[in-house]
Amino acid sequence: MSKKNIAILTVILAILIDQISKIYIKTHFYLGEEIKVLGMDWFRIHFTENNGMAWGFEFGGKAGKLFLTLFRLVAVSGIVYWLAQTVKNKIHNGVVIAISLILAGAIGNIIDSVFYGVIFNTPGGREVATLFSDEPYGKFFFGKVVDMLYFPIYQGESFTFFNAIFNGADSWISIGVALLFIFHKQAFPKKQEA
Known part of the structure; x- marks a missing residue:
């Protein structure tokens, strides 16, 4: 398989897995609902949403949210260029x-931010969201990012080890960065001296 096809297939599959899982969670779980996967305390599906920054951090209200989404769009352009050059130069x-996964992760969270506000409603209580609702909760560029993967490996009375809740797109970015560390010599080759 060509490097171009590997890149395209990786991006498409990663985005599909991310978006299918997010839409499923949003339309089958109420906000805050949690289940233990296979009865394990350390692996849970916990539905939460945030405005798109790591650990739910927010800055600047609506202007900050818009800036973040626009920044991501610019960053994706740079990642696309980086991936195209990597394929062109026939790098490992x-x-x-790795770059394809980072790109897919960025696109996955952009999709939430740009479109989810206009295609989902925000039900209250123990109701689930409706896809393509007549009464969406927001506007373009102001959607919330769906998170659901939760691995509280250790829970004490006042401390939880690894209390972050994340999604597939976040996972793809982390895996992509880890692969860049593994293949750093191929990703960032030193220029040979003349």
């Missing part, structure tokens, strides 16, 4: 997959 498949 591990690097192609």
